Amino acid sequence: MQNASQRAAARTQSKGLADNFRKYWPYYVMAMPGVIYLIIFRFIPMLGSVIAFEDYQVYTGIFSSQWVGMKNFVNMFTYSDFSRILTNTLILGALRILFCFPVPVIMALMMNEIGAPRLKKTIQTAVYIPYFLSWIIVSELIFDLLGVSGLFNRARALFGLRPLLVMQQSKYFRTVYVFSTIWKEAGWGTVVYMAAIAGIDQSLYEAASIDGATRFQKMRFITFPMLLPTVITMLLLQIGSFMELGFEHVFSLLTPMTYSTGDIFDTYVYRVGILQAQYSITTAVGLFQSVIGLVMVVFFNQLSKKISDDGGLW
Amino acid sequence: MRKRSWNDQMFSGVMTVILILCAVIAVIPLLSVLALSFSSKIAVNTNAVTLFPVGFTLDSWKAIVTRPDMWRATAVTIGTTLVGTFLALIITSLLAYPLSKKEFGLQKGIMIMVVITMIFKAPTVPYFLTLRSIGLYNSVWAMILPHILTAYNMIVMRTFFLGFPREVEESATIDGCGPFRILAQIVLPSSKAVIAVIGLFYAVTIWNQYQHPLYFISDMNMFPLQMKVRQFVTESSELQTIAAKRAVNYTERSLKAVVVVFAIVPIMLVYPKLQKYFEKGAMLGSVKG
Numbered sequence: 001m002q003n004a005s006q007r008a009a010a011r012t013q014s015k016g017l018a019d020n021f022r023k024y025w026p027y028y029v030m031a032m033p034g035v036i037y038l039i040i041f042r043f044i045p046m047l048g049s050v051i052a053f054e055d056y057q058v059y060t061g062i063f064s065s066q067w068v069g070m071k072n073f074v075n076m077f078t079y080s081d082f083s084r085i086l087t088n089t090l091i092l093g094a095l096r097i098l099f100c101f102p103v104p105v106i107m108a109l110m111m112n113e114i115g116a117p118r119l120k121k122t123i124q125t126a127v128y129i130p131y132f133l134s135w136i137i138v139s140e141l142i143f144d145l146l147g148v149s150g151l152f153n154r155a156r157a158l159f160g161l162r163p164l165l166v167m168q169q170s171k172y173f174r175t176v177y178v179f180s181t182i183w184k185e186a187g188w189g190t191v192v193y194m195a196a197i198a199g200i201d202q203s204l205y206e207a208a209s210i211d212g213a214t215r216f217q218k219m220r221f222i223t224f225p226m227l228l229p230t231v232i233t234m235l236l237l238q239i240g241s242f243m244e245l246g247f248e249h250v251f252s253l254l255t256p257m258t259y260s261t262g263d264i265f266d267t268y269v270y271r272v273g274i275l276q277a278q279y280s281i282t283t284a285v286g287l288f289q290s291v292i293g294l295v296m297v298v299f300f301n302q303l304s305k306k307i308s309d310d311g312g313l314w
Numbered sequence: 315m316r317k318r319s320w321n322d323q324m325f326s327g328v329m330t331v332i333l334i335l336c337a338v339i340a341v342i343p344l345l346s347v348l349a350l351s352f353s354s355k356i357a358v359n360t361n362a363v364t365l366f367p368v369g370f371t372l373d374s375w376k377a378i379v380t381r382p383d384m385w386r387a388t389a390v391t392i393g394t395t396l397v398g399t400f401l402a403l404i405i406t407s408l409l410a411y412p413l414s415k416k417e418f419g420l421q422k423g424i425m426i427m428v429v430i431t432m433i434f435k436a437p438t439v440p441y442f443l444t445l446r447s448i449g450l451y452n453s454v455w456a457m458i459l460p461h462i463l464t465a466y467n468m469i470v471m472r473t474f475f476l477g478f479p480r481e482v483e484e485s486a487t488i489d490g491c492g493p494f495r496i497l498a499q500i501v502l503p504s505s506k507a508v509i510a511v512i513g514l515f516y517a518v519t520i521w522n523q524y525q526h527p528l529y530f531i532s533d534m535n536m537f538p539l540q541m542k543v544r545q546f547v548t549e550s551s552e553l554q555t556i557a558a559k560r561a562v563n564y565t566e567r568s569l570k571a572v573v574v575v576f577a578i579v580p581i582m583l584v585y586p587k588l589q590k591y592f593e594k595g596a597m598l599g600s601v602k603g
Contacts, residue, residue: 020419026493027412031424034409037463040448042431048440107336113329125589126337129344132581132592134522136540140547140574141343144350144567149361151346187340191593215322248524252544266438273439274529286437297433 052284058277072284081268082285089264089289092177092250093242100181101238104189105231109219111190112197127187138184139252142176143167168255173262176253177245196230197223233304240300243293265289344578350571351375358565374564377556378572386535387542392580394457394538395520402462402516403509410468411497414475432465442529456530457538461520467512470595474508475501511595514588521581539577546573 021028052072054065076082107127114120130138146152146166153163166172204222213221247266254262265285273282345365350358354369362368378384412418413425450456478501486496502509524540531537537545546553547570557566 017419020417024415024417024419024493027415027418028420030408030493030497031412031418031420033405034463034468035424035427037405038427038431041445041460041463042436043427045436045441045444046434048444049437051440051443052437107333110329110333113326114333115326119330123333123337125586127333127340128589128592129582129585130340132518132522132585133578134524134540136522136524136544136547137574137577140543140570141347143547144347144570145343149567151342151364154361154364183340187336215325251528252524269438270529274442279439279443283437283439286439290435290437294434301433 049283049287049290051280052287054280056280056283058279068280072281073288076281076284076288081272084260085263085265085268085285088261089243089245092174092245092262092264095174095178096181096245097235097238097242099178100186101235103182103186105193105227107186108190108193108197109223109227111194112223113215113219124187124190127190129187130184131188133184135184135246135248135252138180142180142253146176167253168257170258170261173253173258177250177262180249180253192234193227193230196227200226229307232307236300236304236307240297241293242296243289347571347574350568351575353568355563355565355568358568371563373562374568374572377562377564377569378576383534383537384542384573384576387537387539390454390457390536391521391538391540394454395517398458398461398520399513399517401458402467403513405463406468406471406512407497407502407509409463410471411475411493411501413468414472414478428465428468445530451530452533452536453530454536457520457523457527460526461516461523464516464519467515471505471508471512474505478504507591507594510591514591515595518581543573543577546570 048062051062051065053067053069054062055068055071056062056065111120111123114123133141144150148163148165152166156162156164166176200223204226205218208218208222243265245264245266247270250262250264251267251270254267269282269286272278273286342365346363349363349365349367351374352367352370352372353363354371354373357363357368409424413421413428415421445451445456445460450459482500483496486500491500522540523538524544527536527538527541531541534545553566553569556562557564557569
């Protein structure tokens with residue numbers, strides 16, 4: 001009985017879609033290229049992840065390679081490489097949230113205190129620039145800056161210190177990652193916060209002035225609390241995309257000397273998967289990363305929706 | 315009263331000084347590399363160059379801009395950026411427009427697809443294998459097609475279309491305009507701002523891309539600028555050989571500096587004029603559908 005009514009419902013639904021198509025066919029035609037694109041470039045690669053459960057061989061293909069179940073995952077967890085790249089990914093992700101995330105917030109609060117509009121504009125123009133350079137360019141600037149004859153070591157020489165080869169030592173990789181992220185992205189990161197600050201009701205400041213508040217007090221008790229919802233939304237989104245450290249960023253700063261602290265999922269998968277063609281095991285690694293990423297994004301997106309009305313990406 | 319305003323001025327002053335310092339830090343590495351590219355061999359080798367060229371010379375520049383491979387790479391980068399941005403704007407607006415219409419029967423279903431692509435990233439290896447199997451290996455399309463539709467840009471554009479006044483479109487429909495004409499002749503012409511912003515973001519992505527050419531392009535004749543920079547910088551043997559000649563007035567380091575500046579110049583030329591569009595774009599991003 002229920003089955004029949006379900007079938008009837010399904011029939012009216014498909015009939016509804018057919019009617020909808022007859023009436024609004026141009027919309028279907030318009031959406032077609034985009035949908036085909038998404039299927040080829042986004043969904044087929046997702047389905048291709050099945051090779052994580054196979055002993056994939058290029059010549060036998062996805063459909064006839066031998067099915068091995070969870071073997072690749074079991075192997076993966078026993079690799080010493082795996083615990084290294086997992087640790088590195090987690091540490092870099094945590095450092096980014098701890099040290100890189102607050103910088104644009106603080107910069108936006110300070111920017112708001114500059115009186116002269118021309119000066120403010122000039123400063124903004126300058127701090128946005130690095131965002132538009134590629135990581136390849138930025139990494140080359142960094143390699144030159146920190147090289148033996150770079151500005152960094154010449155500044156050290158002024159204080160009588162011996163040159164320090166930062167890029168060649170694994171213990172400095174994380175510091176370089178954090179500073180390079182701040183240098184490239186913090187300035188641009190202020191845009192969202194400046195927009196939020198611009199939306200604050202000016203009468204709050206006027207009322208505070210009448211009560212005799214100093215500029216610092218206005219920043220502390222008006223601007224900052226009014227900015228907080230935006231900050232929390234951005235923070236949760238950032239935590240949700242914890243695992244996305246940026247292949248190009250890490251790859252371009254990495255040298256074989258710094259693998260022990262700088263090798264992450266993305267760079268490992270490139271080296272072992274794409275260059276050495278160990279497809280199945282690296283797909284397992286990638287799938288592990290994608291699934292963790294999915295869980296994190298969904299969880300923190302829901303959390304952000306719960307906290308503020310207009311939080312969340314979707 | 316007086317003391318308070320003095321306090322305020324101090325506070326503002328300190329903030330301003332810190333931010334000026336930030337601005338200086340943001341541009342110092344660029345000035346340094348610019349100075350190196352115009353400096354003489356002796357000045358570079360004796361570490362005399364900081365932020366201004368010493369022993370001004372164009373020799374390093376001459377050595378780089380006379381290389382046909384640099385111009386070929388520039389052509390690849392400009393070509394892929396123009397074609398990619400154009401295709402991206404077409405496919406993105408064609409998808410965003412019907413998704414802004416609640417009459418469209420597949421609206422919900424396709425939106426779910428789009429959100430899935432945002433939250434679940436296909437692992438790199440099957441992505442690489444899929445794209446290779448459709449013939450993107452050593453093809454310029456490998457630097458174009460992967461970038462022409464991103465969920466985020468599509469959603470921003472859709473949000474913009476959702477705010478378009480219904481009455482205008484309805485009266486156009488009554489006058490006998492179909493959706494294609496409404497989109498092409500009414501909606502798109504009045505969405506120039508959002509199109510400029512999204513086009514810019516696509517263009518920057520394609521211009522700066524490194525991952526896709528690294529994965530898919532092994533033919534050096536097809537290298538874009540970023541790959542060329544990386545090639546000169548990491549496998550520096552080639553620049554070393556050029557710079558090792560005795561009679562020249564440049565070094566490996568000054569040549570690297572030229573390559574870097576060469577790849578930055580186009581962005582630096584357009585950036586100041588387009589800054590306000592970029593800012594607008596970043597703010598559009600905070601509005602969701």
